[in-house]
Amino acid sequence: METINKPQKRRSRIYSSEARVAYICLIPAFLGLFLLTYLPLLGVLGISLTNWTGLKSPEFVGFDNYIKIFTTDPYIKDSIFATIYFAILSVVGSMIYSLFIAMLLNRKIPARGFFRAVFYVPYVLPSVAIYVGWSWLYEGNFGFFNYLLSEMGLKKILFIADSSYVVPSLSLISVWLAGNLIVIFLAGLQNVPSVYHEAAEMDGANGWQRFRHITLPCMTPIIFYNLLLSLIANLQVVTPALALTNGGPGNSTRFLTYLMYDQAFVNYKIGYASATTVIIFAILAVFAVVLFKTSNLWIYNEGGDDK
Amino acid sequence: MSVIVYGRLRSQKRKNITMNIITFVAVVMFAILALFPIWWIFRTSLMSNAEIYRYPPSLIPENWLFSNYEKTLEIFKFWKYLWNTMLIIVPSCLAGTFTASICGYAFARLRFRGKNFIWALCVGSMLLPAMVTLIPLYIGWTRGLGFNDSYWPLILPYFCGGGAFNIFLIRQFIMSIPRELDQAATIDGAGYFRILFSIIMPAIRPAMIVVALFIFIGLWNDLLQQMIYINSSDKYTIALGLTNFRGQLKSDWSLTMAATCLSFAPGVIFYLIGQRYFVEGITLTGLKN
Secondary structure (H helix, E strand, C coil), X not given: CHHHHHHHHHHHHHHHHHHHHHHHHCHHHXXXXXXXHHHXXXXXXHHCCECCCCCCCCCECCCHHHHHHHHCCCCHHHHHHHHHHHHHHHHHHHHHHHHHHXXXXXXXXXXXXXXXXXXXXXXXXXXXXXXXXXXXXXXXXXXXXXXXXXXCCCCCCCCCCCCCCHHHHHHHHHHHCCHHHHHHHHHHHHCCCHHHHHHHHHCCCCHHHHHHHHHHHHHHHHHHHHXXXXXXXXXXXXXXXXXXXXXXXXXXXCCHHHHHHHHHHHCCCHHHHHHHHHHHHHHHHHXXXXXXXXXXXXXXXXXXXXX | CHHHHHHHHHHHHHHHHHHHHHHHHHHHHHXXXXXXXXHHHHHHHCCCHHHHCCCCCCCCXXXXXXXXXXXXXXXXXXXXXXXXXXXXXXHHHHHHHHHHHHHHHHHHHCXXXXXXXXXXXXXXXXXXXXXXXHHHHHHHHHHHCCCCCCCHHXXXXXXXXXXHHHHHHHHHHHHCCCCHHHHHHHHCCCCHHHHHHHHHHHHCHHHHHHHHHHHHHHHHHCHHHHHHHCCCHHHCCHHHHHHHHHHHCCCCHHHHHHHHHHHHHHXXXXXXXXXXXXXXXXXXXXXXX
């Protein structure tokens, strides 16, 4: 009996000192998870059920805020539309652009590192400066794009002052900013085993066939990761509205996060804004869940362990 | 037979060379397109207002008016804004990198009760968008702790690991380091903290630099939080200063573009210094899932 017990006891003592160290190391994470993540998450749910304005003490109003948002709010419909419109254009555009550039860079070309740096550079610039800078390229009379249009004999466009062009114009900027996606794609492409390509080439497969049946399937996990990354980032878009458009013209760039900012920090309707936050969160969650649920339909697992 | 194969290989090779040339030309063209907006902004910053509105516009300024920058600096307090931005970024990077590293170590190497559950909470919080917790955190920082017009609400979160994503990144990196290293140290009598500080930390330097760079970019771009926490203009960061400057000088494009270029500069410099790590780090995040 004793002989069995002894080593076990010793092991559990090692365990407990190891655990103590672990808990000490994890103090920052505990604080972060509890105070900065999950407690505020409960908080936003709680506040959304009140009519708090920041001045008087809050009163419990049940689901009033949610009912108001869906029945009488003048902005929510435009806001949801603007956000999803922007996110879809940006995500689709930046996925195609970054995969295409990554495939070009994956071939044996001189100065590849330099070009990779070139495409990546927009990502490290402060986004406010980027929007301000691009607003000059988009300027209604003397901007570069309007110069191009008038050279082609077309009418000038108010890229950011016209409600039907502003969202696509801002999406183009966010496509241009997709340098980090390029780098991730490039790393993924370099992991596609070259034997597959060589074998297919032997069998006489052309470039498109090799892309469609080798590169694309091998890249699906990375495509999924990039898709998730850029979808979550773009659905939370707010900086262009804050720095450039203030939600206009009309409500065409009143993105959901901007709407929440406006309600909470300009109009101090904190309870109401919290309800908007919960709705934004729900929309993001729906997109993420759909992406995850459909992922096993198109993600290819190497080794075929997808059963 | 061998002649046919040889011939086919040779034509294949020739085809490859032409393909590579076409690719190179395409890459150069796209690179020019990608850099063009930056050049256009830069060349505008060096032009007089009369030259900006000239038709057709020229690609290169007639006289390089560096005096535009002097004029801009009179109104746009760039050095002050840069200093303020650094007051937020430097402590955040240091604290975030350190705390993410020790948390990542605990998750990667140590065994303790509730590990899976805590890890699940961490991964779950990674999927939680930052804007969801904005209002309660704002109330907590300003009402609860009295941080009005202060940098602390922007900095202090980085004392808590700087977000689950960074902890995740460090954990993945530590898991790729062979365990034999720590085992050897254990035999030599080193404790867990000793292993962490003298073996793990030196080995994960690249990952730590990456985390620092991500924190840098995150703070750099976070206009929304800076807007809600900072009020007085002498505490403005670059992002706030530029937004405000643009509002003041809506039509003076050359000065606005000069201010824009000034704001570009620190990012470009940091990127050139840390380029190798940037690429490494981003690759790391994408592949280790």
